[in-house]
Amino acid sequence: MITRTVxxxxxxxxxxxxxxxxxxxxxxxxxxxxxxxRRQGLKSCSARRVPLLKPVHVQACLKFAREHLDDPEEDWExxxxxxxxxxxxxxxxxxxxVWRRKNAELHPKNTIPTVKHGGGxxxxxxxxxxxxxxxxxxxxxxxxxxxxxxIFSDNLLPSARALKMKRSWVFQHDNDPKHTARATKEWLRxxxxxxxxxxxxxxxxxxxxxxxxxxxxxxAQRQPQNITALEEICMEEWAKIPATLHxxxxxxxxxxxxxxxxxxxxxxxxxxxxxMQPSTLGKTALSHISMINYSYTWRx
Numbered sequence: 001m002i003t004r005t006v007x008x009x010x011x012x013x014x015x016x017x018x019x020x021x022x023x024x025x026x027x028x029x030x031x032x033x034x035x036x037x038r039r040q041g042l043k044s045c046s047a048r049r050v051p052l053l054k055p056v057h058v059q060a061c062l063k064f065a066r067e068h069l070d071d072p073e074e075d076w077e078x079x080x081x082x083x084x085x086x087x088x089x090x091x092x093x094x095x096x097x098v099w100r101r102k103n104a105e106l107h108p109k110n111t112i113p114t115v116k117h118g119g120g121x122x123x124x125x126x127x128x129x130x131x132x133x134x135x136x137x138x139x140x141x142x143x144x145x146x147x148x149x150x151i152f153s154d155n156l157l158p159s160a161r162a163l164k165m166k167r168s169w170v171f172q173h174d175n176d177p178k179h180t181a182r183a184t185k186e187w188l189r190x191x192x193x194x195x196x197x198x199x200x201x202x203x204x205x206x207x208x209x210x211x212x213x214x215x216x217x218x219x220a221q222r223q224p225q226n227i228t229a230l231e232e233i234c235m236e237e238w239a240k241i242p243a244t245l246h247x248x249x250x251x252x253x254x255x256x257x258x259x260x261x262x263x264x265x266x267x268x269x270x271x272x273x274x275x276m277q278p279s280t281l282g283k284t285a286l287s288h289i290s291m292i293n294y295s296y297t298w299r300x
């Protein structure tokens with residue numbers, strides 16, 4: 001009964017199970033429940049937060065992954081990745097725990113859907129390539145299209161020069177409305193930018209998410225006490241990242257196998273002190289897409 005219950009609802013707590021069993025006439029302790037679940041290969045883990053995806057988003061991500069499986073490593077080295085993120089002054093809010101088996105952290109039942117920029121105290125824009133991080137800036141006002149285009153001139157182009165990108169370098173950004181506005185597209189066209197076509201709701205495909213995670217971990221360790229200190233520490237820690245940034249060549253096999261043939265690809269991922277695992281645009285990204293696609297197929 002215990003295993004069946006948590007398999008149906010991984011967010012069931014030990015207290016819930018104790019109460020259910022007591023109502024059925026069986027008295028057990030929380031420790032007994034934990035031991036029983038461990039013997040079945042289940043352990044209590046923090047629920048992974050993932051983007052809230054609709055079926056159309058899943059299919060778009062899967063299409064992107066398939067189209068780029070055979071792209072050579074040199075192509076990805078020529079991309080400047082960009083994104084915005086919010087960093088909270090006192091870290092994340094509460095987490096949710098789920099009972100899951102090993103390597104099942106990205107199954108939809110074991111994750112918490114989120115929307116982008118769900119909270120925080122300062123907004124940052126940054127970029128990087130396989131050669132290292134570019135500029136990081138704080139966006140002090142609500143960003144609009146005009147401000148975003150200023151970032152191109154004041155920060156993106158200087159970053160490309162500092163990183164010594166080839167003349168044919170490609171720019172990546174997501175499908176935020178200010179990114180896809182007509183004026184923004186026209187600016188990029190006039191400046192002869194090559195823009196990577198990007199599926200909506202797919203931050204897990206962007207390797208800069210690894211940098212954001214590393215930055216947030218470093219900032220949290222220094223425990224800033226106010227917004228000014230938070231901004232200063234963000235800039236200081238970002239500046240330290242290039243010394244440990246390196247390219248990881250990822251050979252990935254997608255899982256589950258029913259969704260994609262076993263692909264083999266070489267893709268760039270920022271790896272920092274072993275935290276940057278070959279996930280984005282690699283094993284985790286493809287497995288994540290395939291797992292969600294598989295769940296939709298299975299549910300139907």
